[in-house]
Amino acid sequence: MKASHFYISTLKEAPSDAEIISHKLMMRAGMIHRVAGGIYSYLPIGLRSIRKIETIVREEMNRAGAIELLMPAVQPAELWQESGRWKKYGPELLRLKDRNARNFVIGPTHEEVVTDIVRRQIKSYRQLPVNFYQIQTKFRDEIRPRFGVMRGREFIMKDAYSFDKDRASLAVSYKKMFDAYVRIFTRIGLEFRAVIADNGSIGGSESHEFHVIAETGEDAIAYCPTSDYAANIEKVDCIPLSNDRAAPMETLLKRATPGKAKCEAVAEYLGIPLERTVKSVVLATDVDGKIKIWLLMLRGDHHLNEIKANRISGLEEFRFASEVEIVEWFGTSSGYLGPIGTKRPMRVIADQTVANMSDFVIGANELNFHLTGVNWGRDLPEPEVYDIRNIVEGDPSPDGKGKIAMCRGIEVGHVFQLGTKYSDAMNATSLSETGKSQHIEMGCYGIGITRILGAAIEQNFDDRGIIWPETIAPFEVVLCPMHYDRSQSVRTVTNQLYEDLLNSGIDVILDDRGERPGVMFFDWELIGIPHRLIIGDRSLKEGKIEYQERRHTDTLFLEKGSAAQVVARKVKAAKKL
Amino acid sequence: MKASHFYISTLKEAPSDAEIISHKLMMRAGMIHRVAGGIYSYLPIGLRSIRKIETIVREEMNRAGAIELLMPAVQPAELWQESGRWKKYGPELLRLKDRNARNFVIGPTHEEVVTDIVRRQIKSYRQLPVNFYQIQTKFRDEIRPRFGVMRGREFIMKDAYSFDKDRASLAVSYKKMFDAYVRIFTRIGLEFRAVIADNGSIGGSESHEFHVIAETGEDAIAYCPTSDYAANIEKVDCIPLSNDRAAPMETLLKRATPGKAKCEAVAEYLGIPLERTVKSVVLATDVDGKIKIWLLMLRGDHHLNEIKANRISGLEEFRFASEVEIVEWFGTSSGYLGPIGTKRPMRVIADQTVANMSDFVIGANELNFHLTGVNWGRDLPEPEVYDIRNIVEGDPSPDGKGKIAMCRGIEVGHVFQLGTKYSDAMNATSLSETGKSQHIEMGCYGIGITRILGAAIEQNFDDRGIIWPETIAPFEVVLCPMHYDRSQSVRTVTNQLYEDLLNSGIDVILDDRGERPGVMFFDWELIGIPHRLIIGDRSLKEGKIEYQERRHTDTLFLEKGSAAQVVARKVKAAKKL
Structure with missing residues (x-):
């Protein structure tokens, strides 16, 4: 991509309503544009990162055997009345009437719609298990939308729904999704933890949250550094600190x-x-x-x-x-x-x-x-x-394998075993091996696609801007030529680097806008492109190209002839390709 | 893809509310699932075709220099009040209130939102021209939703919006989009016509509709078989049938x-x-x-x-x-x-x-x-x-190059020159070369992604089902092995064909469901996969594999060793790769 054919629009200052760093940086980097409270347009730079997240999620969902479909945003109230959530959901559910005064909602999740599909299409255990997923726009009418994409009202989510003939099979489906989530966040390259979670309002039994670790996270996570135990603090069962009560020594x-x-x-x-x-x-x-x-x-x-x-x-x-x-x-x-x-x-x-x-x-x-x-x-x-208290740092870990430490996280994924909550309410059944009609066992599995953007930034930034992991950066490499319009040698070398990187499968942007070096560096450091090559006459005279990784401050000088190859290798190594 | 890992669900009979052939066949082929009137889930088979259409549209939009972004479905009423459409739009505009009783709409188009982005971001003619597009879910509260995806309420659209400093530049942007649309429908492989259109309620000046030609089309198109003239009948200026009035011969x-x-x-x-x-x-x-x-x-x-x-x-x-x-x-x-x-x-x-x-x-x-x-x-x-009449067959063509013929079409695309309608109403300006503030000239360009599915079927079907063009078929090739589970030789040859086709970049599905041949053939003919290979012991004995194109009735027998290559070449030729 050439910058002159792309849309770049950065700001020196964040708008005053941006409270947290990811919101500030996404606004300043021109990734999002506010349309209304909690409702954003994703500008071209932002959409590129979203698409990369979606691609990784889609690949891992497909690999885990989930099948993609697409359900509507606007859903009839009748389905929500059947499930009981029409009454229970509260004001976060955006309700509306069509021109015939029939009630609809804009879906915050799709349990009802997918259960309706399955109850009408699935007849026998032979058609099970099946796991349907979609990547789709959702709406949740938050009482106080804020923090940009971290707590927006309209957002993009990957939601998957598994259907099994019994609980044992559900456990297998659940494990597959759990493992897929581990692969997804590992591939994206974020520090994360799978934690035992409270089910909240969705109901059901086993559930895990996936948190990106960040100091600014809203959720407190208790974990054991000497084992793999981790849980949302709300969910941790405390072990009694002593097993006996000492005899009284004092008088009242x-x-x-x-x-x-x-x-x-x-x-x-x-x-x-x-x-x-x-x-x-x-x-x-x-x-x-x-x-x-x-x-x-x-x-x-x-x-x-x-x-x-x-x-x-x-x-x-x-x-x-x-x-x-x-x-x-x-x-x-x-x-x-x-x-x-x-x-x-x-x-x-x-x-x-x-x-x-x-x-x-x-x-x-x-x-x-x-x-x-x-x-x-x-x-x-x-x-x-x-047991009525929150666990605290230093308490024994519930798994008996060490002491509890604390960190903060941003929830980006959630896997649930729903059981028959929805299939009971909506009468979704299948015939068992013995010809008996049984309610289908369900699981549901969400990933906040747009929230991952914010979480990745909260974990990866400095005072100059965002530091993207290569996997979800809007571009992997930026070429910053000095006097691209005036220096024939700079132009020739830059164009050659651009072609070589493209041919190596690298997502490269060439900054041919004719901006001053200061403006170029400011923009691309703010936007957070992980690799930068500066092509200038001075270093070219010595056959060198200046190279900097966004994550480090030191500058390297690469040989002109091998620079593209060196950078391409670094990008691929970071993406574990 | 192996069919056992995919979701296939066909019906012998279409539901009674399906009036037209594309609606019937999409329901029977398991491409869509009705959620409410005019609101559908796209099942896995249907979504595959949608994604292929999206990919072609995206490639051609990018090639034409348009830049992808993503705007929200839920839009604040204030923007629609500014443009005047809050009053003018009528009941097709789905209006709603959020929890704070503020007015919103679910966007049927995005002129207001994109104009708001541009007026806040674009300051100078130097930032122009720019053309933003998105592929996004829209809602139009049709009074009588019907015909499946042809006139649904929730649907997927590609909408692009160009911004230019003056009318001459707008004409260039318009021509680029017009040419991109011609490439898109040519690539998809549909018989279509670009016709001069009435602007309808969007307003503005020049505009063309792109119609897929089909007998069942809702629109009447007048065209000249001996020139490239074509127009929606509503828009055709009639040439007087004679230039003089004869003298009176009769008495009153x-x-x-x-x-x-x-x-x-x-x-x-x-x-x-x-x-x-x-x-x-x-x-x-x-x-x-x-x-x-x-x-x-x-x-x-x-x-x-x-x-x-x-x-x-x-x-x-x-x-x-x-x-x-x-x-x-x-x-x-x-x-x-x-x-x-x-x-x-x-x-x-x-x-x-x-x-x-x-x-x-x-x-x-x-x-x-x-x-x-x-x-x-x-x-x-x-x-x-x-001139107050509709043109009729045999009338002189307005371009003077022949006589008018008539056909029917399904509108799948529309390009408009909006001029300054929205930039005037919403005060979107840029500074000209001479430092003068000028209202930006706009164009808008839509393609009905989901409607193309229906239109393609209306143009390509027979009594057994859909006949997809290779470009947007859910799969390009289906392998139907006879006794895949029992015959070692069938299994070996089928698996080899599968690998060979995959390695040639062919989108192939292997039907390993263990269904009877009749069921397999029924399903894949109904679903409309353009190429079918039948692997059976009888023909394998002679080193042959049975091959049939969905579009033809005759059966060919291909050499086992070269079958994959022959079929891959046919698919690529059809896709003009």
């Missing part, structure tokens, strides 16, 4: 803790470790119009995991108690609460770590007072015990 | 024509040629609440062209007069009307053919009576003269 005392409402302040004031304190989290539920209060007890340095709390019977729809409710049930306000001597009765739930503590500190249900030397059984009844 | 007579309300009946009753009669078409307009009646006069064998009538000043918003209005203005009802002796005054417009007639026949404004021997000037005032 009421101590003044003036103005010390936080565990940290109490520990410091009393001169004890934070790990000896216990915090009280007060939740409320409404049961047939009657309010019920729950006291959840966590060690002072731990945090409530709301998803785990949600799983406790009766707490499925909890909310945090109001200050008015707290005063009514405890007789005092937050900061000095505890299970001993409350004004009204309540359910007390202890985290499993708290349940094994002795001689601990809790609020006294009196302003500016705490109780020390508290012990289960002796000073208050044994509690109900659950 | 009132003749009884009992029950003869049609010109044909009158001509037969009076024993004169139909070409001597003149029909009266009565139109009405409302001017400030007052009804005005217009009498349009056409030769008995001619038909009103409403688009031409629309262009007459005062008739821009005409309707046909009601029977009540006709009686009020003429004193009698339809069938016996004419310009002589009306009850109330009206504007009389004669088609240019009628204006040169003498001694003609018109209604007498009295039930069961006509006037014969009518002559302009003598019996009634000279009329206003316009």
Whole structure:
């Protein structure tokens, strides 16, 4: 490609609404153009990277035996009513009416549409397993679209749906997709982790998220550096920190803790470790119009995991108690609460770590007072015990193979075992070997194509701009000739390099715009082309061409005759071809 | 591809809502799956053909210097309000509100979005010309979606938009796109015609439609077999059939024509040629609440062209007069009307053919009576003269190079010179060479990707199914082995053929499903694969492989050793590679 036949449009400054680095750099590099909140046009530079991601995803999907089709963006409400999601999905589902006032949605996913295809086409186990995928435009009406393509409303996704005759076969289909995802992100060349995930609203059983590791990631990931364990923090089951409770050593005392409402302040004031304190989290539920209060007890340095709390019977729809409710049930306000001597009765739930503590500190249900030397059984009844906290750095890994470390990630892929959730609701069945009608076992598998762009940038940038991996760079090599229009020798050598690189199968752009060197370098460093050759009369006199990798600062001088070959070899090595 | 790893699902009968052959065959061949009225999923077989069409279109767009980008499906209403189309577009524009009750549309085209990109990015004539294109999903809320992909609501389109500094440059951009379209349809291998088109609602100046010729086409095309003239019948300017009016020979007579309300009946009753009669078409307009009646006069064998009538000043918003209005203005009802002796005054417009007639026949404004021997000037005032009729077979071609013939076509492409319609409305300007701010000249260029599928089938089918051109067939060659699972020699030869064809770059499918020969042949003839090799023990004994082209009925026997080479050569010749 010659730059004069292409569209390049860079900016010195990012627009003010761009909060994160990938959004800023994509705007500045002219990859995207904002159309409305969370809705972008992909400009030519951006689309090139998207197409390369799509190609890698498509190749690996095909290799894994998935079959491509294409489903519509606009879907009839009837299918969503059948599955139950018409009611459950909430305002992220963009609903609309056609000219005949019939209800439709713009699909955020396609479980309903693909299940409808399968239930009408598949009759027998002999037609199974089958896995359909598409690369298609989706819409999710985010309450606060932001971060450019990272949380847009309209986006491109690869979604695959597997159909199996039984759970064992589903597990095989799931594994194939899991392995394909590992290959995809490995091929793209991003640092990533497959983590055990919570299923969220899609439902089902086993599921993994694929995260690109980046400091700016929205999700916290707990992993074990000495094993392959990794999980979204929301999902990690904590192992009890000790197996027994020590015998009581202290007597119960009421101590003044003036103005010390936080565990940290109490520990410091009393001169004890934070790990000896216990915090009280007060939740409320409404049961047939009657309010019920729950006291959840966590060690002072731990945090409530709301998803785990949600799983406790009766707490499925909890909310945090109001200050008015707290005063009514405890007789005092937050900061000095505890299970001993409350004004009204309540359910007390202890985290499993708290349940094994002795001689601990809790609020006294009196302003500016705490109780020390508290012990289960002796000073208050044994509690109900659950795992209700988030795991923290240094905790034992749930697989028993080391200690937990933390990192942050950007979710770019997700694989689910859906089971028969949709095939039950929509009655998608097949005849088994014994002639019995069975609900088909489903899996679903998504990759955020456009989100990968943002995630790749969050992981690979510097103060000059983007640093693309070769696999998904808009171009692999840029040729920057000095005085292309005036120097015959520069033009001849540049054109020859261009032809040689093209013939080696390299995706090269020749900057023939006639811009000053400073402008050329600024543009291509911002856009992030991984390899740059500068062709100038000065180095040509010595038979050399200046070469720089975007990732490194040092400059190499390559022999004129072999420069194309050297660079082509580097590109192919990086792409593992 | 092996059929066992692919998804094939054919039907013996088409669903009852499929009215035309392409819709029936696409449903039967398992190319599409109906999701809602005019909304389809493209099943794997169908998607393969779509992708091949997209690839050809993309290659020719790139070759013509257009640059690919991708714009969103969901577009903010503000842009459509700026262009004025929010009001003008009518119910085909699918409108919706997001969760914040802001108005959006699902784009039926992208003039507004692309003009917004350009006005924000282009500052100077130096950045022009530029031509952006995309291949993208569109939505048009058709009042009566039908004919499968031929008139769907959600469909895939290639749309390109050119931006030029002046009209001369726009003409060059337009010509490039016109030539690219000719290459695209030539490469696909369809019989087509570029015809002069009416611009319809998009507005602007020069425009051509590209039609695939098919008897079932919705559009009537007038063309000249002895020149390259072709135009949508709506758009053809008629040349007057004679240049002078003959002198009157007859006297004006009132003749009884009992029950003869049609010109044909009158001509037969009076024993004169139909070409001597003149029909009266009565139109009405409302001017400030007052009804005005217009009498349009056409030769008995001619038909009103409403688009031409629309262009007459005062008739821009005409309707046909009601029977009540006709009686009020003429004193009698339809069938016996004419310009002589009306009850109330009206504007009389004669088609240019009628204006040169003498001694003609018109209604007498009295039930069961006509006037014969009518002559302009003598019996009634000279009329206003316009070209208001549709051209008919045998008329002189407007280019003066022969006589008009008629055919029917399916519109698959359209190129427009928009001029400054959108750049005026949305204020998209660039600085000229002299530093003056000028509105950018635009062109727009569409190809109905999914519609091409239907059009190709309407042109190429027989009673067994589809006959694809090699260029867009789901597969180019199918291998049908007899007893693939049982015969070692069949398996060996088939596998070798498969490898050889793949290595020759042929898109081949091996039918390893284990179906009976009858089922295999039925499926692949219905699906329309252009080349078929049958591998069976009987012919293998003689070193032969049975070969059939889908388009022909005769069977050839090819040498086992050279069969792959022969077939590969045929495929490449058909694709003009």
